[in-house]
Amino acid sequence: MRTIVMTGGTSGFGELAARQVLAAEDVRLLIGARGPAPTGAESIPVDLTSLESVRAFAESVSAQLGDAEIDALVLNAGVNGRDADERTPDGYETAFAVNHLAHYLLLRLLLPRLARGAVVVLTTSGTHDPAEGAMLPAPRHANAELLAHPELDPERDAAPRTAAGRAYASSKLCTILTVRALAAQPEATSKNLSVLAYDPGPTPGTGLLRNAPAAGRLVWRTCGPVLRRLVRRFTSKEAAGGTLAAIALGDVQPPDGRYYGAVRRDELTWREPSELARSDDARDALWRDSASLVGFSRPS
Numbered sequence: 221m222r223t224i225v226m227t228g229g230t231s232g233f234g235e236l237a238a239r240q241v242l243a244a245e246d247v248r249l250l251i252g253a254r255g256p257a258p259t260g261a262e263s264i265p266v267d268l269t270s271l272e273s274v275r276a277f278a279e280s281v282s283a284q285l286g287d288a289e290i291d292a293l294v295l296n297a298g299v300n301g302r303d304a305d306e307r308t309p310d311g312y313e314t315a316f317a318v319n320h321l322a323h324y325l326l327l328r329l330l331l332p333r334l335a336r337g338a339v340v341v342l343t344t345s346g347t348h349d350p351a352e353g354a355m356l357p358a359p360r361h362a363n364a365e366l367l368a369h370p371e372l373d374p375e376r377d378a379a380p381r382t383a384a385g386r387a388y389a390s391s392k393l394c395t396i397l398t399v400r401a402l403a404a405q406p407e408a409t410s411k412n413l414s415v416l417a418y419d420p421g422p423t424p425g426t427g428l429l430r431n432a433p434a435a436g437r438l439v440w441r442t443c444g445p446v447l448r449r450l451v452r453r454f455t456s457k458e459a460a461g462g463t464l465a466a467i468a469l470g471d472v473q474p475p476d477g478r479y480y481g482a483v484r485r486d487e488l489t490w491r492e493p494s495e496l497a498r499s500d501d502a503r504d505a506l507w508r509d510s511a512s513l514v515g516f517s518r519p520s
Contacts, residue, residue, distance in 0.1 A: 221246045223288050224468055225281055225330065227268065227323070228296030228343065230255050233423055236461025237296070237468070244469055250284065252277050252297075268297055268322040269308040271514055278329035289335035292468045295323040296343040296418075303380035304370045304387045312368040312513070315384070319391035321368070324398055325514040331402075336411045341467050344396050344417045346482060347389035349494035354422075356385035358494075359393040362502045364509035367391070394506055396497040399479055401507035416474060417493070418467060419482035420460035459486035 222244075229238035229251040235258060241249050242260040251257040252266035262284065266277035281290075299318045306314040312321060323342060334340070350358035357377070366373040367390055370383065377383040396417045402408050403415040463483050466472040474481060478490040480497075496502060510516075 221248055221288075222291040222469070223248045223250070223285065224292040224294060225250045225252075225290050226294040226296060226468070227252045227266070227326070228298060229253065229261065229294075230257055233420055233457045233460035233464065234296045236457055237294075237464040240462060240465035241468055244465075247469070248288075250281055252281075268299075268318045269314060271310050271317075271322065271325060274322050274325050275329065278326060281330065282333060285333060290330060290333050290338055291335050292339040292341070292470070293327060293330060293334065294339075294341050294464065294468050295327060296341075296464065297323075298343060298391075300388045301384050304376075304383035305380070313370050313387055315387040316367040316391045316394070319388070320394040320398065321510060321514055323395075324510045325516060327398075327402060328511075328516055331405075331407055334411060334413060337414070338411065339414045339416070339468060339470060340399075340402065340408075341416045341418050341464070342395045342399055343464075344399075344419050344480075344493075345389070345392040346419050346421065347385075348393035348396060348497060351494065354389070356389045357382055359386065359390040359496065362390065362393050362397055362496065362506050364394075364506055364513055367394070368513055393494070393497055394510075396480060396493045397499075397503045397506045398510075400497075401503045403479065404503075414473070415479060416467060417480045418464060419480065420464065421455035421483045421485075423455050423457055423460045454485070455483045456486055459483055463488050 224241055228234040230253045238258050241247055249261040251261045251263050253263050257263035264277055264280045267273040299315055301314050304313055308314055308317040346352040347354040347356045370376050377386055399415050399417040460483055475490055480493045482489050482491055
């Protein structure tokens with residue numbers, strides 16, 4: 221029996237992915253969630269705004285697994301805040317804390333439980349890449365300290381919505397850098413892990429913009445078919461969820477040397493991420509500095 225651990229599996233395309241995973245034969249799915257999980261999944265409470273809750277979740281997963289190993293770790297949950305002034309109980313900017321730090325800590329805590337050849341997939345976004353021409357402002361850097369404490373950033377955006385958009389895009393840049401850093405870790409290479417960044421593409425109909433103004437939320441949630449016809453890179457929830465499930469189940473595998481899969485117009489493509497996402501210096505600094513922010517002192 222394959223064992224899959226997932227965050228972000230209770231709404232949007234993540235819920236569709238979870239349901240497809242559950243429909244496969246001989247699969248056990250553990251979902252970290254604050255709300256009800258799909259029928260058939262084992263739901264374990266977690267609040268990704270709290271590093272203490274993330275640690276408790278990892279302990280609960282290990283306890284429920286017993287001697288079993290994890291065949292796929294799917295870190296899909298995400299948030300896009302109203303501004304960059306929101307802080308988590310740990311004192312960090314919320315989008316960076318949830319989208320990056322919580323999942324960074326979780327994958328490091330669960331790394332010893334991963335099976336040989338396991339899949340690790342983290343959900344990112346094309347907003348990380350200036351070349352995508354996304355609606356959100358592109359990241360300027362991946363400095364963990366400044367992203368955790370944007371009030372210290374001398375280039376911080378004054379407009380709240382701009383600051384929030386850049387915080388989200390920057391957190392998704394961190395996702396790809398984390399994928400690259402994890403793949404280079406000795407424990408990952410010794411286990412022959414498949415470590416991937418998954419970009420579902422802009423997916424109308426999901427709850428990603430739940431903190432946006434009311435008009436924007438209405439259009440995003442109800443006008444998916446129209447938006448997909450007008451904007452070529454937009455993706456349906458069904459394609460985004462189905463592709464994520466296929467990756468988690470091992471039905472889709474990347475070509476040699478590829479680690480960034482992006483869905484555009486319902487088709488999975490394998491491409492290069494942004495220039496900054498390919499920086500080894502940014503990769504190594506983020507891995508090191510994130511460890512300090514989450515209090516993770518175990519050598520890597």
